[in-house]
Amino acid sequence: MVQWSEYVRADGTLDGEKVWRREPLYQGMNGRYVERFYPEKTGPGYIFKALTNGKNPEREAWIYRHVLDSFPPIYPRLLASSEEGAGEAGWSIFEDLGPLRHEFRLELALEVVKRMAWWHAFPETHWRGLGSSGPKPPIEQIAAEMGSRREEMVLLLKEAGLSLDPAVLDKLIYGFTEGTFLSTFRVLSHGDLHLGNYAKGANGRLYILDWEHAHLNSPFWDLYHLIDMSHPMFPKRLRRSEREKLLDYYIKQSVYHGRKWDGEEFIQGYCRYAALFSLWMLLLINGDLERGDSVWPKGRLLAQWAETLANLSGCLDRLSLDGGDVKEPSGRRRVVGGDI
Template sequence: MELPNNLVQANGALNEKLILKKEILYKGMNGRFVERFYLTPETSYIFKPLTNNGQLGKEVWVYEHILPHFPAIFPKIIAYSIDKCTELNWMILEDLGQLSHEFNEDIVLEVIKWAAWWHSLPVEQLGVLPNKGLKPRIEEIVSEVIVKKDEVYRLLSSLNMERKFVDDIFDKLSDWQLSKLQVLTHGDLHTGNYAVAGNKLKVLDWEHAHLNSPHWDLYHLIDMSHPLFPKKITSSLRETILETYLNQVTFEYDRALFFKEYFLVAAVFSIWMLLLIQKDLAGNGGKWSVEQLYTQLEETVSSLQQCAAALLL
């Protein structure tokens, strides 16, 4: 079905006169809503305005320059607008139907195989890639955690984290050099950004794709907690995911070193996340409920303890 020319008005909003019905899917960081809308009872699309003002034009750029190299594991863009005025930026995407966001072994192992595939793409053939996504790079996170060392010790002590684990993490960070390996990363590969639709895996929201360490996507998939998508990770499942990943990638690596590096990246990233969660809790939750944040806190502490323990082995 061809979209009406005036479906999106000059102010960047959907033309309500042409829409049979719509439903909100989620609220972006800037307060704008991603919605499913119907033109007929059987014909629906996804309307996605710019949900993070700092990402202006980036998702369309990824669709035009990177995703043409991919098989159909992402929703297609039907139409879009890019404008200096943030409110006039929008995309209309194909509707994949009901999405199931789950963190379970079968789905995660399928996601990790695809991540290994796009991590193995020759980055020199993809053109000039952004070198930063939504969050600071790992090197910046490490620096911030080191600067806040005293605060980290107080926080982790209040969370009953054994001091030997914290000491070991900071000892390793003092002379740590992250591997120089850089790959194409999705940038925000948490549970809400992959889903099963009609028995097929789809990876969503590619606006944060950039060049980074492979551990970036791995941490987001395995150990990154999210207020809206609670999950449980165990040491054995983490090892299975990492083993599956290493069996799929085409780049060279030292297997033992790769594991150790992941555990350290995950530990310091989890510490950084705990600082953010505590800040949100001090602000009475912000955009998340206090209950959601406490669940996220527990998950992050658990991941930190498991990865810190693995570093001592």
């Protein structure tokens, strides 16, 4: 029987002297790496994950034991993890799924939506012990922050060539701070379902990775991260028709699992949610660019900015379809307004 802890130092990092080869896959916000390692020259590889964030290091192992144990096999198997109480020296070892390509394809995103609608169909009481804290602030807090930075946001958009009617911005902000657009229930949320956290393995099966941020939230949270959330290391180009197809498919799959939505009302609600979240993301990215201290390269941040702005524009235009006015004047400036 393999003693996985023998490959890990006391500080929770991989012991390079005890493995044949190691390959860094990505670096966490705290500077530690997720790595592929090979204990022997002729044997299989495994994935070593040191604690890469400041959250509870036992969280992902807890999710595996109490949440994913009832799931179909759409996640990499957890082979070992540090003992409870390891703190910043926490670690996990997973099966190696082989090289993964994180390229946006509509067919694969639809498959993720199908699985998502299934896990969203469980009542929140099914997930006992699961909290509501995610890797980013809840939408109510985002709305409150946007309200305090309203003028900054208007100026930032104007400089970017997108002139947003202040009345539209107010409706987005204060609708959420007052709870107008929020669901009355919560569902299991993956928490961080961006393009880098799902892919097809070498066996052709869908795998959804990195469940340590799973929590209870609105169904819009997972949908936004899948559809409109940008990431500096995993860029994608989303057509507006693809957004519509993904949302329509989610609604249809929800019905299959016993949850019915008013289609147009759901899509309008999503676009309000996504627009507000994207506005907040623009402020976040702009802050990283101005400070110049981000772990992400400047070129990646600029690409993320452009992707977020395009997604915001798409959601605002979709909201305007119910009678609002979207004008395309000459030049690159866009004017987005209307009754949302």
